[in-house]
Amino acid sequence: MIGFVSCGGCPGKRVVARAKLMIDRGAEVITFASCMSKGNPIGFPCPHFETIKAAVAKKVGPEVQLITWTH
Secondary structure (H helix, E strand, O other): OOOOOOOOOOOOOOHHHHHHHHHHOOOOEEEOOHHHHOOOOOOOOOOOHHHHHHHHHHHHOOOOEEEOOOO
16 A cells, blocks of 8 residues: 545545555555445445546556445
């Protein structure tokens, strides 16, 4: 594990920069918490999740694996 960061507030204002920073520090995989994609355990997924995921994928490139759930 390289790091753990929040999305930076709604609608993920800092998520792209934070994901890039983790990759620059050696991370090979970016994992999004289940609360973002599935709403676990609160029952309300992030309404911006698909946009955030697409922005991260574009920034870090296809060689970085993105996982969209944690548990």
